[in-house]
Amino acid sequence: MRPRRPLPLVSGVLLAALLVVPAAAGSAQSLQEARAERAQLQSRLDATAAELGATEGRVATLEAEGEALEAEASELAASVAELQEGMQAQVVALYKRGSARDPLTIFLTSDDPNEALLRAQTLERVVIADLGEVESLGADRRRLEAVQERLEAQRADVAAAVAEQRELRDALQRDLQRAAELEQRLEAEERERQRRAEEERRRKAAAEAEARAAREAAAARTPSAPSAPSSGSSGSSGGGGRAPTSAGKACPVGQPHSFTDTWGAPRSGGRAHRGTDILAPYGTPVYAIVDGTWSIQSPGPSAGLWAILRGSDGNQYWYMHLQSHTVSNGARVSAGQQTATNGDTGNARGTPHVHFELHPGGGSAINPYPLLRSVC
Template identity: 40%
Template sequence: MPTGARHPRRTKLARIGAIAALFALTAVPLVAAGASGEEQSDLKSRMEAIQARLDAATVKVEELREEQDEVLHDIADIEDRMAQLEDSNEELEKRVVERANAMYRTGSSGMVEVLFSADDFSDLTSRAELMSRVSLDDSGVFVRLYRAEKELAALSAQLSDEKARLADTEERMEAEAQRLQGEFDAVAAEYEELQAKLAAQAEAAKAANSAPAAPSAPSAPSAPQAPVRFTGGMTCPVAGPVSFVDSWGDPRAGHTHVGVDMMAAYGTPVVAITSGTVTYAAYDGSGGNMIFLSGDDGNQYWYMHNQQNLVTGGHVSAGQQIATVGDTGNAVGTPHVHFEYHPGGGAPVNPYPLVASIC
């Protein structure tokens, strides 16, 4: 089982904080502009409720994925130990035969007859009490083989238990992943409605701040616009309901996780986080459909497990759709975008703070 300190699970509370900040920035101008519609607090509470539902389901899926990896790690350890024992047993079995032949040649025929009257080799090795009648060297060979056979039997039973545990974990993970997909489907309509209202209110606030003073009449409210999700020239890589936790450094199939898994419904648009050039768009065995984006800001952004890549190269703008969310590669059953952040095109760093601040 992998060891090492585990960081506590951190869900996307930063996103709720960003939403709260948006309300704080726009509340006064909206009131001044006479904006109509739902109260600010109601919009905020509805968005928080949606995100809480998604995050709760995502945490369960991530916990089961971690449990699955731990079981797979244990199974690999057991199988490695069994392979080592089987290799060493071959040598021990040869030595047992050699010692038996030597005993026969020296006239210890009675001992040889007792040894080879066993029904099978396992029965022979279990007669450890006979070793008191032969030399210490002979005894050591038989005892080591006997102990190795016993350990192999115990490991075989342990392996069966771990495989049963793995099947149970994967069954529960599949059920939770399906439940998460159901949550995404259930909140999709309300989520888009709230995003549109937030965008409309933000546009109204912008218009109110930029409009010249008109003492004769208040400014007319702006018409609703498409949802705006840009922050500092960047936009969330997933353009729809999304949920993720800080899983940086978690075990993943023999290595540590070097990205953030952004859970979303199948087919949800995947967009360019910033403007840049697509330098790689192809299928990889474990990463599935992948896209590497070399940002105009000098950083690289990697997207994996896409259901479909919609671009093959060229320059894209921030917010432009480049793929759809899927579960290709080794992500079958858990649709998400594995997103990596490579500052300056170098080694990856934890992308959670970045995406949590803009999603």
């Protein structure tokens, strides 16, 4: 009796397909919702990052103004103290000599009119000088009080700006964490989609193979029937742990991340910002932007853990505030290869990010923002 295997197999494939469709539709909807939320989060991240950059600049400016006011207050306080000491010394000296400070009294009580006139004129000049010192003392005291008032108000402004900076950092960290969770969810959804697609491909391949076997069996029983040629399927290979590249370049920090153009913005210590801060959660992969050599530098109080990517294109790319290195010093790396993880070492405590600099030809830094916009 002729077997009837193809029919149950086809029915099984159809049943499996019917069962998969609702799940796939629900997954697609979930994926779409996650992508929409991720897009909204990215907009918020970019806005918060821009506001944080502006706040950091304002804090640096206020701190510099405060240092100038403190220096002015210290100078005025020293001047006031010096004038007070000088006047006190003159009073003590005159008291010890028992001298009157009225030129008319000196003139009338002296036996020699010429000597009395000379002494009276000299004393008048001393009195006038003392009056000038008194006026200078009063002016310096008033200026000192005004500077101290400005300094107190300025310190309040700094405290408010620092509090705002802290709130922005906290909000940014919350959004980055949520974005990271969404990123993981999207990746899991994509892996699940690929798994279902692979299972469907295998089911179809199995059904085709069984149908082909049935045809070949029928052909064997019918000599006149030509045999069908066999067909093979080609597999695909992929690599993980790398960033996508375009024109030989890759974004130096993985998703989620956010960055704005803060080139030249004021920073603490009177510095100007000479790079772009790419904010991302702790541990986010850091990648080589181009092919080159990963050169680990000595950690510093400002840069923290950092490295220079000496690009094969002749340029240098500086990565600062790293949490760890994932390749050894002097390693040859390719664009998109992971080289480190994101952190907040050095003076970046509390705000994990990569301070990224571009040094064309190894020379002075230029604004890397346009380059980052083109590859991230």
